[in-house]
Amino acid sequence: MNFSYLDMAGERIRVASHGGDGVPLVICNEIGANIELLTPLLDALGDTPWMVFDAPGAGESTAHRARLRMGAYARLLARLVDTLGYTGELDYMGIGWGGLLVQCYVLDQPQRVRRLVLAGTSAGQVMLPGRFKSLIQLGWRGRFRSADDFARTAHRTYGGLSRYEPDRVRANAVRVKMPSRRGYSMQLAAAAGPGSVFSLHRINRPTMILAGDDDPIVPMVNARILQALIPQSRLVRLAGAGHLFPVTRAAETARAVQNFCRRKNIRDELAAKDFV
Numbered sequence: 001m002n003f004s005y006l007d008m009a010g011e012r013i014r015v016a017s018h019g020g021d022g023v024p025l026v027i028c029n030e031i032g033a034n035i036e037l038l039t040p041l042l043d044a045l046g047d048t049p050w051m052v053f054d055a056p057g058a059g060e061s062t063a064h065r066a067r068l069r070m071g072a073y074a075r076l077l078a079r080l081v082d083t084l085g086y087t088g089e090l091d092y093m094g095i096g097w098g099g100l101l102v103q104c105y106v107l108d109q110p111q112r113v114r115r116l117v118l119a120g121t122s123a124g125q126v127m128l129p130g131r132f133k134s135l136i137q138l139g140w141r142g143r144f145r146s147a148d149d150f151a152r153t154a155h156r157t158y159g160g161l162s163r164y165e166p167d168r169v170r171a172n173a174v175r176v177k178m179p180s181r182r183g184y185s186m187q188l189a190a191a192a193g194p195g196s197v198f199s200l201h202r203i204n205r206p207t208m209i210l211a212g213d214d215d216p217i218v219p220m221v222n223a224r225i226l227q228a229l230i231p232q233s234r235l236v237r238l239a240g241a242g243h244l245f246p247v248t249r250a251a252e253t254a255r256a257v258q259n260f261c262r263r264k265n266i267r268d269e270l271a272a273k274d275f276v
Contacts, residue, residue, distance in 0.1 A: 001035075001042065006083055009076050010065040011056050015084065018042070020049035023114055025091045025261065026081065027052040028098030030120075031187045032144055034059030036175035038095075041246045044254035048261075053080060057183005068189045074105040081112065089114035091261050095246050096120050096218070097187060103196040106203055116203070117257055119210040120243050122222035123229070124195015134159070134216035134243075141184045147173035159216040160242020161249065172247055200229035207233040208260045210253065212241025 006013045016035045025048055029038060035052050036059075042050065055073070057063030067073055081090065091114050094102030099121025106113045122128075129135060137157040143149050151170035154162040162169045179187075207230050211223035220237065227235040236256055238245055246253045 001039075003035075005060075006080065008079055008083055011076075012062045013056070013076075013080060014054045014060040015051060015080070016042075016053070017051045017084070018045075018049060020047045022049060023089070023091050023261065024049040024051055024086060025093055025117075025257070026050070026077075026086075028077070028092070028094045028101045029053075029055065029058070030095050031097035031138070031191065032058055032141060032179040032184050034175070034177040034179075036177070037172065037247065039175060040172060040248075040250035041254060044250040045258070046254070048254075048258055051084065051086075055183070055187060057180040057186060059177050059179070061183070063180050063183035063186060067186050070100055070104040070190045070193050071108065073101050073190055074108050077101065077105055078109055078112070091115045091117070093117040093119060093257060094121060096243065097191055100124055100191055100195070103200070103203070106205060107196065107199050110204065113205050115261055116205050116207040117210065117260065118207060118226060119246055119253070120212065120215060120218055121226075122195075122218050123197035123200060123225060124191070124193065126195050126197045127222045128219055128225075130219050131216040138217055139188060141179060141181065144176050144178045147176055150176045154244065157217070158242045158244035158248075160212055160214045160240060160245060162242055162244055165248070168248060169244070197225070197229065200226065201231065203230050203232075205232065206260075208256070209233055209235045210238065210245070210256060211235065212238045212243065212245045212249075214240055215243045215245075217243045 054061035092102045099118045143153045150173040154169045213220045
């Protein structure tokens with residue numbers, strides 16, 4: 001994993017990348033999460049070229065300027081991709097909060113996107129909410145304070161294997177870094193925007209929607225809404241998976257992403273609105 005720091009748009013943004021053959025995969029992380037928390041997924045992606053970054057205020061990126069709308073984060077992402085020298089269409093994966101970001105991004109910058117992966121996410125404010133206690137935990141920045149805090153609250157926050165295999169979550173939680181208060185508040189404010197539900201029909205890129213059916217934050221019905229409204233989309237349901245499945249089910253997630261991004265004639269395959 002190669003790290004670099006870029007000064008752009010009034011912030012110092014930390015980026016990690018991995019080279020390889022094929023179309024690079026740009027990954028947008030969950031709210032408040034630092035790059036290292038995605039280590040199981042990044043390792044499982046093997047020779048797939050990828051790029052991931054700490055959002056302003058998360059990990060080791062600064063958060064000096066106010067960004068209260070998702071559109072501002074989408075413009076920052078566009079500048080980041082340009083600064084790193086990527087050209088042409090890339091593949092994008094958004095996880096949780098990052099899924100809201102890439103939806104906004106593809107609507108603003110469709111010419112930059114080849115294929116889209118939405119993991120554990122929704123259409124924004126109109127989503128059908130999950131369990132109240134899990135949503136409260138998601139809004140609590142303190143769970144990133146230490147590995148113990150993150151692991152102790154994971155079963156209530158994320159569901160899935162974090163309930164039954166806490167040791168796996170704890171082993172990865174040693175990589176946790178506390179987001180700044182300002183950065184986390186900005187991300188929460190951006191997620192509280194109007195969402196994309198009335199614009200999803202304009203996403204004209206092949207899209208795979210990954211969802212766990214034991215996700216207490218984003219219930220499965222939200223993935224079905226995305227699948228129904230995005231024209232060229234397929235829904236992949238991960239049985240027994242919670243909100244943290246890109247980490248707890250990293251190998252399975254990576255395999256699904258690689259198969260989707262590497263297939264040829266994907267537009268014809270998606271015409272039947274597949275459900276797996």
